Amino acid sequence: MKEWMQTLRGVVLFDGAAYARLRERGDLFFLGFLLVFLLGLISGLPDLGIAIVRGLSTDAVVEAADVTAEIEQGLAQVEPLLQSLPSDVRDQILLQARQGFELAAQIGGQVAQLPTIFPRRLALLLEAVGRWASRPLAGARFPLATASLGTWLGYGIWVMLMARLLGGRASLATFFGMTSLFAVPHLLQILARVPYVGSVFSFIAFLWGVGIYVKATAVSHELGTGRAVLAALLPLLIVAFLVAVIAMGIAGTVVLILLTR
């Protein structure tokens, strides 16, 4: 265990010897799976704790106040983005959004009062545990943004292909085992709920994880850093390019239709 922790310490500090030691292991994919799964669970612990505490204090008045506060906070965040709109249009959008959220909150509150076979607290506890356990299995909104199997395997498969096309030589097990190390800095996401600075911790975890991912790609495939960066970025760039082409195509078609009317 001590040796394993030392290796992980070397990995997060970009120590080449630690990466080389890991590459020689025969059970890399299994270790990678365990690492991503456990770190995904650990980084989700604060959310689980909050959900359990909320579930145990099922005070309808407090819940309604929480929901109202969250709605107002969300609308306050959106308001600056609508500054370019005329004031009457902006007010109309905000009014409709507020009414929509309030309706959803009312429905949520009433549904929460409906009877269930299990006591409500137990039901909420089971739901919180289910969502927490789903966390390491889910995908990410952005590649490598969370410690999850979805992003590790889903994005990794494309990076593996690019690395092979760029002259890489790693086996699937070695590549995936090594790149699972990107999940280690995501332990910082435990702090993601800290007010004001939480998103900074998440961003640091993401950048740190990407750095480790590139290093792991380079070591596993025996590629230079330049090629490893290219292999790690190309899938994202190709998708961005395709999205831009499709968006421009749709925009061009719309403009053409409007002009020919």
Add this chain to the structure above:
Amino acid sequence: MGTRTLSWNLVLRALFLDGDAYDRLRDDDNPFIEGLFLVIAIGFGTALLSLIGQVLAWASIPDLNAIKQVVWDAYQRAPWWSEVTRDPAALEGFRLGWEWSWRIISALSPSPLTGALRIVIWPLLSLLGWLIYGTLGHLFARLLGGQGSLNQTLGTTALAFSPLLLRGLGIIPFLTLGGAVNTWQLICRYKAIRSAHRLPWTRAFWATLLPFVVYLLFWLVIGGLAVVLIAVVARR
């Protein structure tokens, strides 16, 4: 009487991409039979575990009809409801959308019946998927210069069903698996085809992916036929 190669250890090794596990089943005296047992066992076992999760989740949520009534009552208090009711066509369209939405919600909601049906459906679908993918993968691998037999391809592609063991986590209520299992299975399928046919990585890559191109074409044809059928029926 042949020897039995399949074991829990072999399945776990295949799950964690140990190439030797695929080679061992490939070299079995009858990989198809071993594969058949494995695919059915995974489908049946994970469905049983998932049934427990479904029952726990079902007992944790209110009755769907009661939820439907709450939402319907709330909509009638909404500011936009009077505008919808003013136009009979809009009201009819809303009702149609409403009923369809609840049918979909009902089908996706946890229930003991859905869980029980999975005990039959999951092994059957797995079996069908295995036979279709295994046969197509075998055809493409042979076209690309592969040397394996259909028996060997079906054996190794059955091992590629090992990531579906994660469905067993469905014993935890409200768990969502996401697409990671499918990606994992795709990676295992590549290992399986490569092992069965001893292909270089580029050819094994194409032999793994081309069956999905066939699936896509099949569904495009089915979709096209459905559109034509709807258009013909609508014209009458």
